[in-house]
Amino acid sequence: MNNCETIFALSSAHGKAGVAVIRISGNDLGSLFERIINKNEHTPRHAYYTNLHDDNGDLIDNCIAIYFNAPYSFTGEDVIEIYSHGAPAVINKIFDWLRSKKCRIAERGEFSRRAFYNNKMDLTDVDGLIALLDAQTDKQRQSALRSMTGADSKIYNNWRNQMIEISAYAAAILDYSEDDLPKNLDTKIIDKTKNLLSELNNAVDGFRGTRALRNGFNIVLVGETNVGKSSIFNKLVGSNRAIVSDIAGTTRDVVSQQIEVDGYLVNLSDTAGIREATDTIEKIGIERTHNEIENSDLVIHVYNEVPKQINNDEITVINKSDLIKNKTNKNVIYTSVKTNDGFDKLMTAIKDKMHELMAGAESRVAINERTFELLTNAINELNIATNKYSGNYDIFAEHIRHAADFIGKILGIITTSEIADATFSRLCLGK
Ligand SMILES: Nc1nc2c(ncn2[C@@H]2O[C@H](COP(=O)(O)OP(=O)(O)OP(=O)(O)O)[C@@H](O)[C@H]2O)c(=O)[nH]1
Ligand SMILES: [Mg+2]
Known part of the structure; x- marks a missing residue:
């Protein structure tokens, strides 16, 4: 698996950019490096400015090149890094030239795999x-x-x-x-x-805390049709991402958006309203709502009036508070998308739940x-x-x-x- 072929790949992102970083790893790359920098000797870890030519003597690009000698490199092998201009045409030309030097394009994760086998990194x-x-x-x-x-x-x-x-x-x-x-x-x-x-x-x-930290804290908005789930979703993500209408059953699929709250990644999902479904598509939508609930870290249950039973693991929101006179229940949060009422409280409640699960997760195993x-x-x-x-x-x-x-x-x-x-x-x- 850990063969001695010389591999290369673009280590910077694909697409048009100012600078591209091409990384090459293999054994005994000293002479390849000297060919790149047009010299007969080299010092490791020294940045060389060079005019990289192909074998016909045509200029490929002006580059910077650095040589990291084994084992003092990312992979533990000899590594060359070439910093060229970021144009796709330049990168392709350098790749062609490297292929002509018996190097091959690396597979996914192959540099790290070599680092692992050379004891530079363990799997964690x-x-x-x-x-x-x-x-x-x-x-x-x-x-x-x-x-x-x-x-x-x-x-x-x-x-x-x-x-x-x-x-x-x-x-x-x-x-x-x-x-x-x-x-x-x-x-x-x-x-x-x-x-x-x-x-x-x-x-x-x-585990739940570190998973939520790494993959995002999953919040799902659920409730009956027309209670204002999509309106609340749009308010929380700060755009009109989900369709809002007074027709019951507007949202049929799960609509998700990532937001950042207190430095944590949050995956917020709006779902199809729960009711006795009348058609097949709505039924599928409601099934998806149940899946979202299962995978969620927090459920925000939206109603328009206080329910008989309140689930303390969820946040219970009574929306359209602009239409409600008696707002005295302490176990729920009254919100209005029309007047903005209650959104500070809702954010605080969300943050409390997030911190409860993820506090200190960044310093835990x-x-x-x-x-x-x-x-x-x-x-x-x-x-x-x-x-x-x-x-x-x-x-x-x-x-x-x-x-x-x-x-x-x-x-x-x-x-x-x-x-x-x-x-x-x-x-x-x-x-
Ligand atoms: N007065 C008032 N109307 C609201 C409020 N929030 C939403 N609405 C209205 O209620 C209707 C339904 O809103 P949606 O956000 O589409 O409700 P939903 O729960 O997503 O509905 P479904 O997708 O059908 O399940 C729309 O006409 C909204 O403008 C609010 O706080 N006050
Ligand atoms: Mg909706």
């Missing part, structure tokens, strides 16, 4: 890099940067090392006489395992779908070990070792090609 660092490249808000940037620079990796390594130590001690209890072992070793390793278990459980509890499953498996093994086999050190040690293997898979220390493939294919070209 790569997860952080993927999240950083996707980051739209400041909180997402903070969280991703934390993962990318090894904070998650440190936590997982620490857990794994503790597990290896516990299983080694458990094995020692079987192999050595009590006099040769530290005092109360048996209770010590059980306590240690229980501590670990509670740390892992804490991390898993934060980040968990994604991949790591969630492995972490849950590790917890399972620790649970079996402590609940069933705390007196049987042979089987106890075996389960702790399994738990350590699951953490190893999170880091990519124990890696299967499916895990690596799934991770690297999420990266873009040039990374």
